Amino acid sequence: MSARFPVITGLGVIATPGVGVDTIWSAVSSGVSGLKPLSLFQSPRYGQIPVGEVQKDLLALGAPAKSSRSDKLGWLAARDAIEDAKIDLRNCGDRAGILLGTSVGGSFDSENFLTNLIKYGKMRARPTRFHECISTVNVIADGFGLYGPGMAIATACSSSALAIAQAAEMILSGEADVMLAGGADSLSRMTWGGFHSLLLVDSAGCRPFDAARSGMSLGEGAAILVLESEEFARQRGAKILARLTGWGMSCDAYHATAPHPQGAGATAAMQSALHRANLQPSEIDYVNAHGTGTRDNDLAEAIALKTLFHNRVPPFSSTKRVFGHALAASGAMEAVVCVEALRRQQLPPNPGFEKCDPTIGLVPVTESHHAQLTHVMSNSFGFGGNNGVLIFSQPEVFPQTRLPEKIEIAVNGTGAIVPGAVVEKEITAPLPQGRGLVYSCGTLDVSSLNPNQRRRLSRLQQMALITARQSHAPDASERVAVAIGTGLGCLEDAGAFIENLISKDEREPMPARFPNSVHNSPAGQVAIDQNARGMNCAPTVGEITFECALWQGISQLAANEADCALVGAADEVDKYLLSIGQRWRVWNDKIKPGEGAVVVNVVRAKTNSPAAKISALKIGRWRKPFEAAREADWIESAIDLKKVGLILSGAGGLSQIEVFYQSLAAELAKRRGDRLEHQTYKQFCGEFHAASAFGFSRAVALAREKTCGVLLVTLSANGGKAICLIEP
Amino acid sequence: MDAAMQVSTRELKQKIIESLKLQDITPDQIDDEAPLFGTGLGLDSIDALELVVLLEKEYGIVIKDIEEGRPAFRSVKTLAEFIAAKRAA
Numbered sequence: 001m002s003a004r005f006p007v008i009t010g011l012g013v014i015a016t017p018g019v020g021v022d023t024i025w026s027a028v029s030s031g032v033s034g035l036k037p038l039s040l041f042q043s044p045r046y047g048q049i050p051v052g053e054v055q056k057d058l059l060a061l062g063a064p065a066k067s068s069r070s071d072k073l074g075w076l077a078a079r080d081a082i083e084d085a086k087i088d089l090r091n092c093g094d095r096a097g098i099l100l101g102t103s104v105g106g107s108f109d110s111e112n113f114l115t116n117l118i119k120y121g122k123m124r125a126r127p128t129r130f131h132e133c134i135s136t137v138n139v140i141a142d143g144f145g146l147y148g149p150g151m152a153i154a155t156a157c158s159s160s161a162l163a164i165a166q167a168a169e170m171i172l173s174g175e176a177d178v179m180l181a182g183g184a185d186s187l188s189r190m191t192w193g194g195f196h197s198l199l200l201v202d203s204a205g206c207r208p209f210d211a212a213r214s215g216m217s218l219g220e221g222a223a224i225l226v227l228e229s230e231e232f233a234r235q236r237g238a239k240i241l242a243r244l245t246g247w248g249m250s251c252d253a254y255h256a257t258a259p260h261p262q263g264a265g266a267t268a269a270m271q272s273a274l275h276r277a278n279l280q281p282s283e284i285d286y287v288n289a290h291g292t293g294t295r296d297n298d299l300a301e302a303i304a305l306k307t308l309f310h311n312r313v314p315p316f317s318s319t320k321r322v323f324g325h326a327l328a329a330s331g332a333m334e335a336v337v338c339v340e341a342l343r344r345q346q347l348p349p350n351p352g353f354e355k356c357d358p359t360i361g362l363v364p365v366t367e368s369h370h371a372q373l374t375h376v377m378s379n380s381f382g383f384g385g386n387n388g389v390l391i392f393s394q395p396e397v398f399p400q401t402r403l404p405e406k407i408e409i410a411v412n413g414t415g416a417i418v419p420g421a422v423v424e425k426e427i428t429a430p431l432p433q434g435r436g437l438v439y440s441c442g443t444l445d446v447s448s449l450n451p452n453q454r455r456r457l458s459r460l461q462q463m464a465l466i467t468a469r470q471s472h473a474p475d476a477s478e479r480v481a482v483a484i485g486t487g488l489g490c491l492e493d494a495g496a497f498i499e500n501l502i503s504k505d506e507r508e509p510m511p512a513r514f515p516n517s518v519h520n521s522p523a524g525q526v527a528i529d530q531n532a533r534g535m536n537c538a539p540t541v542g543e544i545t546f547e548c549a550l551w552q553g554i555s556q557l558a559a560n561e562a563d564c565a566l567v568g569a570a571d572e573v574d575k576y577l578l579s580i581g582q583r584w585r586v587w588n589d590k591i592k593p594g595e596g597a598v599v600v601n602v603v604r605a606k607t608n609s610p611a612a613k614i615s616a617l618k619i620g621r622w623r624k625p626f627e628a629a630r631e632a633d634w635i636e637s638a639i640d641l642k643k644v645g646l647i648l649s650g651a652g653g654l655s656q657i658e659v660f661y662q663s664l665a666a667e668l669a670k671r672r673g674d675r676l677e678h679q680t681y682k683q684f685c686g687e688f689h690a691a692s693a694f695g696f697s698r699a700v701a702l703a704r705e706k707t708c709g710v711l712l713v714t715l716s717a718n719g720g721k722a723i724c725l726i727e728p
Numbered sequence: 729m730d731a732a733m734q735v736s737t738r739e740l741k742q743k744i745i746e747s748l749k750l751q752d753i754t755p756d757q758i759d760d761e762a763p764l765f766g767t768g769l770g771l772d773s774i775d776a777l778e779l780v781v782l783l784e785k786e787y788g789i790v791i792k793d794i795e796e797g798r799p800a801f802r803s804v805k806t807l808a809e810f811i812a813a814k815r816a817a
Contacts, residue, residue, distance in 0.1 A: 198777055199794045214793065258773050452770070455749040508785045511777035512748075 003231035005245075005399045006168040008392070009238040010085025010226030012077040012182075013336045015323045016052035016219055019061070020080060024333075025340045029368040031351035033321045035205045035217050040108075040187050045506040046196050050205040052219025052324020053187060064139060068106030068130035070222075071139040073329070074184030077222035078140045081180060085226035085238060089145050089178075094620050094634065095232075097148030097176045098137050099167040100224075101159025101183035102540075103328035103518060105133035105152075108188040111498060114576075118502050125580045132487065133519065133540040136184050138718045141621055148176040149619040150720055151548045154328065154489075154519035154540045157290070159183055160223070161331030161380035161388030162537055165247035167227050169555045173404050175619075177232040182332035184222035190494065190517060191327060192218060193501040197509035198257065206293030206325070207352035208318035209302070209364050216292040219324020223332035225339070240395040242339045245375070246277025249561075251482065251536035252385025253527040256515040259297055260385060263304030266290075268533065269387035270308050270377065272561065277391045278400035279375060281309050284391070286347055286376040288334045289364070291318020292325055293352065297381065302360040317350035317365040331380035331388060338376045338392045347371045383515055384524025386536050404558040408605035409614040411726075412564065415470025416697050417441050417463045418596045419685050427579050436578040436587065439594035439686030456512055457525060458490040460572045463597035464522035465529050468566050471601040474530050481534035481562035483552040484523040484570065484599060485545035487689020490516045491574035522570055526599070534562040543650060544619060544714050545569045546598070546693035547722035551617055553602055568599030569690035586687075591653060594686025598693035600700075612700045615643070615709070616725040622715060626660045628667040631721070635713075639725050641672045645708025648699045650692055650715065652682040657715050664713065696724065703728045735808040744804070747782045748775050760805040768803075776801055789814045 013020065016034035017027035027034060035050035043049075054073065062079070063072035078098075082089065089096050109127040116122040130139075134152045141150050149170060153163045160183025167181035195201050195218060202215035233240055250272060252265035259266070274281060290301055298318075305313045319337055326333055337348055350364035374397060378390045393399065419439035427436055446454050446462055453465060464484055472480075493516040500510055515521060520538035527536050535556050539548035546569035553565030572595045581587050605613055618638040622631055635641075647668060651661035661680075669676035679702070681695045692714040699710040703726045712724040741755035744764075748771065762768045765776070776794060779801055783789040789811065791797045800810030 197781075198774075199780065199792065203792075255772065256774065451751040455751050456774070508781055511781060512774050515774065 004172050004174060004229045005243065005401055006171045006227045007230050007233050007240045008225050008242045008244060008339055009228050009233050009240060010081040010087065011241065011336050011339060012080030012084060013223040013333060014054060014058060014073055014076050015221030015326060015333055016054055017322060019058050019076065021336060021340060024336065027322050028319050028337055028348045029346060031349040031368065033205060033351055035321065035324055041189060043192060043506065049201060049203050050217055051187065052217060052326065054221055064143060067139045068109040068135060069186035070102060070105055070184050071130055071136045073186060073220065073222035074100060074136035075140055075143060077182065077184065077224040078144060078180055081224040081226050082144060087178065087226060092178050094147040095176055096146050096178040097150055097170065098141050098146050098180040099151045099163045100137050101163040101328040101331065102133040102136050102152045102185060103154045103156050103159050104185045104188045104191055106130035106135050107190050108186045111189045114498055115502050118499060123583065125583050128580055132542065134542050140180065141719060147621050147623060150621045152540050154538050155386040155536065156382035156384065156518040156520060157325065157327050158331060158380040158382035158386045158388040159328035161390055162249055164225065164332065164335055164390055165249060165388055166552060168244050168247055171227055171229050173555065177229050179227045180224050181227050182222065182224035183329040185220060185326055185328040187218060187220040189501055190498050193506055193509055194514035194517065197511040197514055200294050202293055205352065206321050208291035208293045208320055208350060209298050209357065209360060210353045211355040211357040213293045213295065213298060215294050217324045219326040221323065221326045221333060222329050223336045225332065225335060242342050243393045243395060243397060243399055244390060245393040245399045245401050246273040246279065246391035248272025248276060248389045249535035250387045251527040251533050253531050253533050254385045256521065256524060257383055259300040259381060261300055263300040263307065265385050265387045265533065266301055266304035266379065266381055267307045269389040270304065273377065273389040273391050276402055278402060279391065282312065283375050284314050284377050285371065285373045286314055286341060287316035288338050288378040289316050289318045290379040290381045291320055293320060299360060301379065302362050313362055315347050315365050315371065317348050319348055321352040331378065334378045335390060338378045342373050342376055342392060342394055345370055345373055383518050384520045384536065386520055386524065404555065405560065407558050409554055409557065409602050410605035410609055410611040411600055411614065411700055412603045412611055413471040413601035414697050414700065415467035416598045416694065417467055418694050419594050422592060425578060427575050436582060437592045438573050439592055441596055458493045458516045460486065460490045460570050461516065461522045461525045464526050464570050464599065467568060467597045467599040468526040468530060471599045472530065472564065472566055478563045479534050480530060480532035481553055481556040481565040482523050482527050482532045483537040483539065483549040483565060484526060484568045485539035485541065485549040486519050486522060486569060487540060487542055487545050487571050488577065489519040490521060491572055491577055493517060495574050495576055526566060530566065532566065542689055542718055542720050543692060543716035544720040544722040545689050546696060547617065547619055547714060547724055550724065551619055554617065557604055564601060564603050566599055566601055568597065569693040570597035571595055571688045571690040592686045594688040594691060596685060596690060596694060598697050600696065612703050613727050614724060615727050619722045621719045622721045628663040631664055632667040632671060635668065635723050638723065641668065643709040643725065643727065644672065644676065644711045645706060646702060646710045647676060647678045647713060648695055648702065648710055649678065649680055649713040650682060650695060652680040653687040654717050656717050660715055699726045735811045737804050737808050740808055741804055743782060743786055747778050758804060761803050764801055764803055787811050
């Protein structure tokens with residue numbers, strides 16, 4: 001088992017200073033700010049404010065043309081990381097996967113669609129093809145041949161720290177031998193206008209921890225690490241750059257945007273990472289701080305550092321002024337900084353700092369200099385009070401990382417808001433006029449929510465809150481983790497925010513809507529409502545989003561970081577989704593868009609408990625062209641088909657994958673040797689990313705009703721696949 | 729203060745209710761001098777930003793630093809005085 005410790009064997013990075021680890025390190029160590037006025041798009045109001053934009057010519061370095069700006073950034077970092085690791089992925093089969101933090105996804109490109117539509121009345125839907133956050137994972141996995149688990153996590157500014165932590169979990173638990181892990185995010189009008197609407201941008205460029213700091217600077221880019229199990233890396237003779245020995249995740253459960261004023265969640269995440277690594281605070285030689293430069297973050301983070309390290313805070317610095325804050329990519333970029341600091345035994349400075357803030361009372365590293373570094377820590381904190389902390393160590397260190405346990409998982413409660421009926425929804429101007437039929441949840445009964453939840457939360461967040469309450473009653477003695485994913489997030493709020501930005505040229509923004517645009521906003525609100533301070537995650541993985549949330553929740557139970565995990569998925573329909581689908585003829589007599597939310601409360605199974613058990617869960621990517629026999633082999637490698645009495649699948653939805661579902665079900669029935677019933681669920685709920693969560697709740701009911709094992713099979717049109725075996 | 733510079737607190741309250749989507753509250757229920765944040769109406773930092781937008785939209789007053797608005801956001805009365813002072817300036 002110890003041979004499964006995760007090691008880092010390759011790095012790839014692209015950001016405003018340039019491309020490649022050496023270029024980035026030279027900017028980091030000299031403390032040069034890469035911030036310049038924006039040129040990527042017109043910003044009538046904030047055009048002169050400095051930002052960390054990636055130079056145009058760098059993006060042309062071989063990235064696939066058919067992809068979003070975020071995808072291109074991610075692809076370039078992935079290519080360099082794979083080259084650096086000197087790994088031949090063709091030898092890895094389905095043992096190599098990818099886990100990325102992406103928060104903005106293809107929004108920048110989708111905004112071009114909206115600008116054309118709003119300003120010129122033209123419907124050019126093509127740029128929205130890469131809108132989803134999972135797109136970057138798909139582009140990289142297809143491009144480099146990765147058939148292991150593929151996931152994207154969207155928890156705003158902590159996304160890639162969570163992605164790297166969970167990739168490590170995948171390796172440690174034996175789900176994969178190799179994981180590309182990191183993050184990619186491009187600049188977008190939405191985040192640019194959004195952070196300005198929150199008055200969180202420093203017009204002089206960010207000055208982390210400085211007395212005069214007045215906000216962050218935005219940036220963009222991508223960074224990807226090649227993580228491998230030590231055994232795999234040694235067998236192939238790879239050079240080990242560093243180890244990932246600890247990781248910790250937590251939630252403030254305090255506010256949508258503001259950090260906990262005492263940094264309680266940040267402290268908890270650092271403690272959790274130290275616990276995982278089996279290290280004492282005194283063993284940490286350097287902290288790469290989140291240090292955005294906002295008044296509140298830096299103060300709360302400083303308090304957290306002082307709480308954890310007492311009066312012996314190790315050397316720390318924020319490198320945000322070098323890169324700008326690249327949101328979901330920033331944790332991965334700073335992971336690269338940490339690995340390089342270890343390799344070079346150099347402390348990175350904190351550009352922008354001049355004068356100590358007496359309320360903070362700490363001085364970061366001001367000049368790069370040599371230091372003995374054995375263990376270093378990297379902090380990433382995001383909207384929704386979402387915290388991720390990573391600990392990197394020298395390759396020579398023998399890791400003491402705590403291992404996950406093999407446990408049985410039981411379903412302890414389910415909450416569901418599912419479509420009740422097909423309703424007709426009007427598509428309003430400026431889109432092409434028309435009507436669409438939607439499997440709708442109808443009007444939500446929000447009477448149980450408090451006035452602030454009623455007035456400020458989006459429909460999607462409200463659905464998540466209500467279903468989470470149905471599945472779980474808060475208990476102060478319990479440690480609760482949350483993983484509630486979404487394919488497309490709060491479409492209505494994000495759409496309204498961008499529409500307003502474009503049509504009013506950045507005047508009169510909508511600051512209350514912006515925090516709802518992040519995909520972890522439902523999970524974050526559930527955490528506040530349930531006082532859930534464990535990991536808080538929002539996977540966004542197309543049709544298999546729910547299964548990924550389930551995996552994330554289970555891994556927290558197996559690591560004994562939580563007593564209970566609230567896992568789920570939610571999606572909503574808006575006018576743009578409806579009309580783009582109409583344009584592409586996705587919707588027809590059989591296939592209608594749907595919406596809904598399901599949250600499941602999972603726990604460690606107790607002996608003799610009547611609850612349904614989840615006896616297998618596996619996530620991967622199917623190979624193109626689809627071959628039923630190969631996929632059936634993959635399923636049989638995880639489960640004994642004799643335990644399956646019924647297959648429940650997502651067939652009956654998207655036409656591209658319908659035939660795959662049918663052939664796979666037939667192949668499994670053939671192998672099982674006798675009658676194997678195949679049922680579907682999309683005829684009840686319509687087509688939406690979170691639909692497999694509804695499938696899961698149905699599978700639990702069917703397993704009980706028929707007292708047999710139910711195999712939930714989900715395929716995503718873009719390559720994801722998942723199986724889950726539920727037994728009564 | 730010049731009467732023309734004065735801001736009707738009733739009108740202001742109505743605008744606050746609309747812009748913050750306050751539920752089940754009428755202008756009469758908001759005391760001119762009651763604190764808007766923390767206790768009182770229980771508003772938070774995101775509501776403060778919505779008030780910044782309200783000031784820009786309705787009164788043409790642009791606030792670039794939330795610290796600048798902080799004293800004005802104490803109550804409806806201080807907000808009305810702030811608007812009047814900005815208009816007079």
